[in-house]
Amino acid sequence: MSEERTELSDLGEFGLIDRLAEKLNPKQESTVKGIGDDAAVISSGEQYALLSTDMLVEGVHFDLSYVPLQHLGYKAIAVNVSDIAAMNGKPSQVVVSLALSNRFSVEAIEVLYSGMRAACEDYNVDIIGGDTTASRSGLVISVSAYGTVSEDNIAYRSGAGKNDILCVTGDLGGAFVGLQVLEREKQTFLGNPNMQPQLDKYQYIVQRQLKPRARMDVIHELKELGVVPTSMIDVSDGLASEVLHLSKASGVGFSVYEEQFPIDRQTYETAVEFNLDPVTSALNGGEDYELLFTIKQEDHAKLEKHADIHFIGHSQDLEKGNLMITKKGNHVALQAQGWNHLSPDNE
Amino acid sequence: MSEERTELSDLGEFGLIDRLAEKLNPKQESTVKGIGDDAAVISSGEQYALLSTDMLVEGVHFDLSYVPLQHLGYKAIAVNVSDIAAMNGKPSQVVVSLALSNRFSVEAIEVLYSGMRAACEDYNVDIIGGDTTASRSGLVISVSAYGTVSEDNIAYRSGAGKNDILCVTGDLGGAFVGLQVLEREKQTFLGNPNMQPQLDKYQYIVQRQLKPRARMDVIHELKELGVVPTSMIDVSDGLASEVLHLSKASGVGFSVYEEQFPIDRQTYETAVEFNLDPVTSALNGGEDYELLFTIKQEDHAKLEKHADIHFIGHSQDLEKGNLMITKKGNHVALQAQGWNHLSPDNE
Numbered sequence: 001m002s003e004e005r006t007e008l009s010d011l012g013e014f015g016l017i018d019r020l021a022e023k024l025n026p027k028q029e030s031t032v033k034g035i036g037d038d039a040a041v042i043s044s045g046e047q048y049a050l051l052s053t054d055m056l057v058e059g060v061h062f063d064l065s066y067v068p069l070q071h072l073g074y075k076a077i078a079v080n081v082s083d084i085a086a087m088n089g090k091p092s093q094v095v096v097s098l099a100l101s102n103r104f105s106v107e108a109i110e111v112l113y114s115g116m117r118a119a120c121e122d123y124n125v126d127i128i129g130g131d132t133t134a135s136r137s138g139l140v141i142s143v144s145a146y147g148t149v150s151e152d153n154i155a156y157r158s159g160a161g162k163n164d165i166l167c168v169t170g171d172l173g174g175a176f177v178g179l180q181v182l183e184r185e186k187q188t189f190l191g192n193p194n195m196q197p198q199l200d201k202y203q204y205i206v207q208r209q210l211k212p213r214a215r216m217d218v219i220h221e222l223k224e225l226g227v228v229p230t231s232m233i234d235v236s237d238g239l240a241s242e243v244l245h246l247s248k249a250s251g252v253g254f255s256v257y258e259e260q261f262p263i264d265r266q267t268y269e270t271a272v273e274f275n276l277d278p279v280t281s282a283l284n285g286g287e288d289y290e291l292l293f294t295i296k297q298e299d300h301a302k303l304e305k306h307a308d309i310h311f312i313g314h315s316q317d318l319e320k321g322n323l324m325i326t327k328k329g330n331h332v333a334l335q336a337q338g339w340n341h342l343s344p345d346n347e
Numbered sequence: 348m349s350e351e352r353t354e355l356s357d358l359g360e361f362g363l364i365d366r367l368a369e370k371l372n373p374k375q376e377s378t379v380k381g382i383g384d385d386a387a388v389i390s391s392g393e394q395y396a397l398l399s400t401d402m403l404v405e406g407v408h409f410d411l412s413y414v415p416l417q418h419l420g421y422k423a424i425a426v427n428v429s430d431i432a433a434m435n436g437k438p439s440q441v442v443v444s445l446a447l448s449n450r451f452s453v454e455a456i457e458v459l460y461s462g463m464r465a466a467c468e469d470y471n472v473d474i475i476g477g478d479t480t481a482s483r484s485g486l487v488i489s490v491s492a493y494g495t496v497s498e499d500n501i502a503y504r505s506g507a508g509k510n511d512i513l514c515v516t517g518d519l520g521g522a523f524v525g526l527q528v529l530e531r532e533k534q535t536f537l538g539n540p541n542m543q544p545q546l547d548k549y550q551y552i553v554q555r556q557l558k559p560r561a562r563m564d565v566i567h568e569l570k571e572l573g574v575v576p577t578s579m580i581d582v583s584d585g586l587a588s589e590v591l592h593l594s595k596a597s598g599v600g601f602s603v604y605e606e607q608f609p610i611d612r613q614t615y616e617t618a619v620e621f622n623l624d625p626v627t628s629a630l631n632g633g634e635d636y637e638l639l640f641t642i643k644q645e646d647h648a649k650l651e652k653h654a655d656i657h658f659i660g661h662s663q664d665l666e667k668g669n670l671m672i673t674k675k676g677n678h679v680a681l682q683a684q685g686w687n688h689l690s691p692d693n694e
Binding site: 058 | 351352353354355356357358360363364366367370371373374375377378380381382386387389391392393394396398399400401402404405406407408439440442443444445446447449451452453454456457460461464471472473474475476477478479480481482483484485487489491493495
């Protein structure tokens with residue numbers, strides 16, 4: 001081994017992935033798309049097979065002092081379903097690997113599994129396999145999802161053309177602000193274990209954090225409406241980060257309009273209560289698992305009346321960069337400041 | 348949550364899987380086979396898609412004080428390829444998730460990846476995706492493999508008939524005895540850090556432990572010879588455990604003949620040196636990743652001259668049980684004493 005030592009935090013997650021992916025040259029005829037999208041694509045008869053994988057690590061992605069095991073199980077499935085959704089695909093099966101320390105009882109694992117089964121029920125997915133092993137420390141959950149999509153319907157990150165309309169589903173920033181609430185309650189509880197958590201007021205955003213939903217409903221509706229997004233990604237790391245992914249993959253820039261950002265009232269008010277900027281929370285808060293996608297202008301009319309799809313911007317020449325147009329009309333360069341689990345702050 | 352608390356070690360890995368699987372009722376039409384075989388099976392046009400997953404956890408499955416990262420990478424891929432092989436399938440793609448603590452440098456991860464790439468090269472597999480995240484403690488590697496097999500060629504654990512011939516590839520017990528060598532060298536080194544490891548004499552069995560190979564060569568040869576195993580499993584937990592899996596899934600018993608067990612000379616001699624019984628090492632030592640399978644009697648002639656396939660027994664009425672016939676002619680009931688990563692001893 002060489003003497004050189006580059007810290008993981010110097011590269012960050014995306015830098016590391018880029019560096020590792022450089023040397024991976026897919027050689028199998030059936031590999032349609034390797035690293036670099038929400039899911040990998042494999043040709044498989046008349047359909048494309050989609051494969052995604054996500055790992056949730058205790059102490060990094062979740063804190064069992066406030067995340068109920070049932071919700072955690074639900075989320076582990078939902079985030080993978082979301083990856084398949086982001087390819088405009090339909091998930092059908094998952095395999096689940098667990099590393100467990102012996103502080104978990106069989107009953108606790110059954111509760112975790114009941115959450116997974118609930119998600120599988122909601123998204124019409126079967127758990128068909130897995131691996132169960134010991135862990136020396138925390139709980140690790142690795143889920144891989146299998147889905148399908150036809151060649152005509154697949155939506156890569158790379159397909160946005162110029163002057164496409166940028167859309168996002170649902171609302172943004174809620175999961176991030178919900179996390180702040182949970183963290184505060186944890187601190188309060190640690191300070192005074194007799195205090196009961198005050199979560200009623202924050203129910204929606206706490207739910208956004210603890211039990212995100214994958215937007216398969218939107219995938220089905222797009223199909224019914226005859227709209228195939230030109231590009232798509234799910235919002236796991238924050239809007240800004242995802243816009244930049246679409247930009248890089250598609251070779252176009254984007255303008256996004258602050259005034260169009262869908263921010264729920266509870267998200268907004270709680271952000272203010274926590275001295276957070278609601279817009280920054282929407283831009284850089286992660287884990288909303290909404291869908292961000294582009295459509296051709298001619299498809300606008302088909303989605304115009306959809307209550308849960310918001311038109312937040314448009315694509316443009318790459319040279320124009322990626323900009324947020326503020327309510328005051330200022331142009332601000334978009335920067336990704338989303339989750340980076342490999343940065344020292346998160347370790 | 349109920350007050351009941353059942354320890355994971357009371358159930359063991361297989362017990363836990365059975366208990367969790369009970370409540371998983373596959374509902375998707377495309378799910379051909381869920382939990383309970385080496386890989387899950389999904390219908391996908393003319394072919395079946397195969398999906399397997401394995402998780403390797405530092406301190407449980409590997410000890411970085413003697414496992415080189417490159418070998419670890421190789422092994423992480425090979426064990427998944429072996430799962431696909433055990434369905435008589437051909438792997439083509441894998442996705443890889445890593446949880447890394449910041450004691451790893453980027454260069455170290457590149458070495459790990461170079462081992463994975465080497466395995467992918469050997470087995471004609473592409474790495475097409477993954478997830479990379481931080482870990483609060485040790486290294487966790489989760490690999491899911493995708494492969495295909497035709498409906499006519501698939502080999503489940505459940506297909507053995509009565510009076511089928513039981514075959515095993517390669518030799519057994521080497522990986523287990525190799526592990527004892529590595530553990531001893533570690534202790535010697537901890538006692539006196541100036542000691543250089545003495546591994547030359549044990550090269551074959553150390554290699555069996557550190558860099559197991561998946562027997563795709565045998566899968567290809569079986570195809571060329573026109574033999575479809577009636578049942579198959581890979582030897583990851585030890586011969587006895589795997590025979591019992593085939594027995595349970597197929598509803599037949601087995602007789603295996605001690606004198607037919609393929610044990611390499613180095614395995615045998617080293618076992619004796621370590622005061623281990625070579626036959627017990629072959630029966631209960633894990634991680635050989637050879638293939639254990641049954642064939643119809645009429646196929647015997649096709650494999651008879653194969654240098655690396657050994658005929659170690661036959662199936663029989665379930666009522667006769669699973670027996671080892673010793674060299675002296677005694678009948679001993681087979682018991683699984685293979686790896687159990689959930690038992691307290693391994694934690």
